[in-house]
Amino acid sequence: xxxxxxxxxxxxxxxxxxxxxxxxxxxxxxxxxxxxxxxxxxxxxxxxxxxxxxxxxxxxxxxxxxxxxxxxxxxxxxxxxxxxxxxxxxxxxxxxxxxxxxxxxxxxxxxxxxxxxxxxxxxxxxxxxxxxxxxxxxxxxxxxxxxxxxxxxxxxxxxxxxxxxxxxxxxxxxxxxxxxxxxxxxxxxxxxxxxxxxxxxxxxxxxxxxxxxxxxxxxxxxxxxxxxxxxxxxxxxxxxxxxxxxxxxxxxxxxxxxxxxxxxxxxxxxxxxxxxxxxxxxxxxxxxxxxxxxxxxxxxxxxxxxxxxxxxxxxxxxxxxxxxxxxxxxxx
Amino acid sequence: xxxxxxxxxxxxxxxxxxxxxxxxxxxxxxxxxxxxxxxxxxxxxxxxxxxxxxxxxxxxxxxxxxxxxxxxxxxxxxxxxxxxxxxxxxxxxxxxxxxxxxxxxxxxxxxxxxxxxxxxxxxxxxxxxxxxxxxxxxxxxxxxxxxxxxxxxxxxxxxxxxxxxxxxxxxxxxxxxxxxxxxxxxxxxxxxxxxxxxxxxxxxxxxxxxxxxxxxxxxxxxxxxxxxxxxxxxxxxxxxxxxxxxxxxxxxxxxxxxxxxxxxxxxxx
Numbered sequence: 172x173x174x175x176x177x178x179x180x181x182x183x184x185x186x187x188x189x190x191x192x193x194x195x196x197x198x199x200x201x202x203x204x205x206x207x208x209x210x211x212x213x214x215x216x217x218x219x220x221x222x223x224x225x226x227x228x229x230x231x232x233x234x235x236x237x238x239x240x241x242x243x244x245x246x247x248x249x250x251x252x253x254x255x256x257x258x259x260x261x262x263x264x265x266x267x268x269x270x271x272x273x274x275x276x277x278x279x280x281x282x283x284x285x286x287x288x289x290x291x292x293x294x295x296x297x298x299x300x301x302x303x304x305x306x307x308x309x310x311x312x313x314x315x316x317x318x319x320x321x322x323x324x325x326x327x328x329x330x331x332x333x334x335x336x337x338x339x340x341x342x343x344x345x346x347x348x349x350x351x352x353x354x355x356x357x358x359x360x361x362x363x364x365x366x367x368x369x370x371x372x373x374x375x376x377x378x379x380x381x382x383x384x385x386x387x388x389x390x391x392x393x394x395x396x397x398x399x400x401x402x403x404x405x406x407x408x409x410x411x412x413x414x415x416x417x418x419x420x421x422x423x424x425x426x427x428x429x430x431x432x433x434x435x436x437x438x439x440x441x442x443x444x445x446x447x448x449x450x451x452x453x454x455x456x457x458x459x460x461x462x463x464x465x466x467x468x469x470x471x472x473x474x475x476x477x478x479x480x481x482x483x484x485x486x487x488x489x490x491x492x493x494x495x496x497x498x499x500x501x502x503x
Numbered sequence: 504x505x506x507x508x509x510x511x512x513x514x515x516x517x518x519x520x521x522x523x524x525x526x527x528x529x530x531x532x533x534x535x536x537x538x539x540x541x542x543x544x545x546x547x548x549x550x551x552x553x554x555x556x557x558x559x560x561x562x563x564x565x566x567x568x569x570x571x572x573x574x575x576x577x578x579x580x581x582x583x584x585x586x587x588x589x590x591x592x593x594x595x596x597x598x599x600x601x602x603x604x605x606x607x608x609x610x611x612x613x614x615x616x617x618x619x620x621x622x623x624x625x626x627x628x629x630x631x632x633x634x635x636x637x638x639x640x641x642x643x644x645x646x647x648x649x650x651x652x653x654x655x656x657x658x659x660x661x662x663x664x665x666x667x668x669x670x671x672x673x674x675x676x677x678x679x680x681x682x683x684x685x686x687x688x689x690x691x692x693x694x695x696x697x698x699x700x701x702x703x704x705x706x707x708x709x710x711x712x713x714x715x716x717x718x719x720x721x722x723x724x725x726x727x728x729x730x731x732x733x734x735x736x737x738x739x740x741x742x743x744x745x746x747x748x749x750x751x752x753x754x755x756x757x758x759x760x761x762x763x764x765x766x767x768x769x770x771x772x
Contacts, residue, residue: 366632369642370631370632370642371617371626373631374617377610378607378610378618381607381608382605382607384601385605385606386618387569387589387593388567388593388599389619389681390590390593390621390685391618399628
């Protein structure tokens with residue numbers, strides 16, 4: 172086998188791991204969409220906000236310090252302690268649960284039975300509010316996120332696969348962070364599926380996703396379920412935020428990953444958890460392989476910017492419900 | 504209040520479980536229910552009948568809390584019920600089925616009926632996440648009750664089938680199963696036989712009577728079809744244009760001139 176063949180495999184594997192992050196963001200979208208019919212534009216910002224909060228806790232930043240300094244003329248920035256990663260993650264999770272509760276109490280509760288477009292607009296508002304709020308709370312500078320996940324290429328793997336492709340091939344180069352992210356994401360998805368299949372709350376979540384009235388009639392509180400769903404979506408956002416933030420720093424462009432999740436959803440379908448996972452992987456692999464096989468040799472590269480959207484467009488034309496979504500049949 | 508008595512077929516009808524007092528329900532300018540009072544007694548099959556648009560379903564929605572009447576009082580187990588949300592009312596032991604089947608279509612028969620047990624399940628979120636101790640034991644115990652319901656309704660063969668794929672008659676039966684699994688103190692059935700053929704209607708009538716007979720469940724049902732109701736109900740409320748025009752045993756109702764007029768469309772001078 173030629174070295175190029177192994178490069179191809181390496182590109183494939185890297186694409187897969189990039190796809191895992193897309194899948195995670197898309198997963199957050201699907202969870203909320205299924206349970207409440209809301210397309211949550213703020214999912215990407217939630218990931219950003221979670222990552223910002225995590226870094227803030229870790230570094231002992233004082234929230235709103237800029238605002239406080241500006242108003243009172245003080246000069247405070249840090250508490251002067253450094254929090255262990257695991258503790259900071261737990262605190263951040265608590266913040267995300269509080270966030271879910273507040274979203275339900277101040278937004279969703281008042282918009283019950285409204286048109287989907289109104290709920291969508293509300294989440295756009297929420298997204299911009301959170302972006303500004305995160306900025307105000309933790310500052311707009313790019314922050315380094317380190318929760319102790321090893322980074323850089325895996326030397327062991329590289330050395331032990333170098334023999335495969337002859338002199339031109341130096342072994343598979345895979346990032347430790349990407350591999351760990353893949354494992355975490357896999358575990359997360361498996362536990363979510365088990366939770367929703369085998370527990371009473373999981374069953375209630377699926378029930379609410381299916382029929383609100385019937386859910387009420389068997390004693391399920393929609394509001395409680397919405398808080399739970401937004402909390403889970405917040406948790407998923409936190410995981411995505413950690414992975415993405417460790418890789419490229421916590422910066423406000425993180426919220427733009429939400430846009431990459433859109434083609435993923437169009438591919439996988441808005442209502443399917445497996446769809447979000449598979450869609451993410453297809454987009455991840457697809458854009459890397461396309462760049463490697465066609466983009467660089469023939470089109471001058473940089474196809475990764477638009478490949479996902481092209482693919483989504485094709486899907487919209489030929490299979491609008493996505494790979495796994497429910498077919499929408501309108502009765503006349 | 505009347506004392507309890509024993510029916511001809513040997514069932515005991517007890518004290519009043521639910522009492523509706525002067526209920527009026529309006530939607531904007533339209534009065535769906537106008538000053539209606541009636542009671543439901545323990546262990547009886549109570550029917551609400553009437554022509555299309557008479558306000559029967561609205562009445563059921565008042566009982567289970569989907570609608571809140573502007574006037575009148577709802578008394579349940581001797582206490583006045585204040586305005587509550589439907590899921591809170593479900594926890595008080597009122598279960599229901601819907602006219603246009605409202606099942607969880609993507610879920611299996613078993614899972615659908617398991618949701619009926621939710622009001623009896625108490626384990627906390629963390630116990631469930633860890634699938635530990637309480638949560639697991641609770642699942643097993645409730646699963647046993649659900650299996651009994653499945654046996655009772657003779658739907659063993661479809662327990663794993665997603666209900667969206669089942670034929671209409673079976674869906675109606677699964678919906679009844681979900682309500683039964685809650686072991687309700689009051690079971691509300693909204694047109695349980697709507698859209699069924701004769702054979703399916705007979706099956707459903709048998710299940711309703713068996714539920715009432717074997718578990719002593721109090722049942723309030725809406726039915727369009729007079730014939731079926733007269734066979735299975737102990738007492739009947741007749742509604743027309745949001746008003747109550749008759750109340751009594753099937754025989755009394757059958758001979759009530761107002762009821763005959765409503766059904767035959769005879770106009771008074």
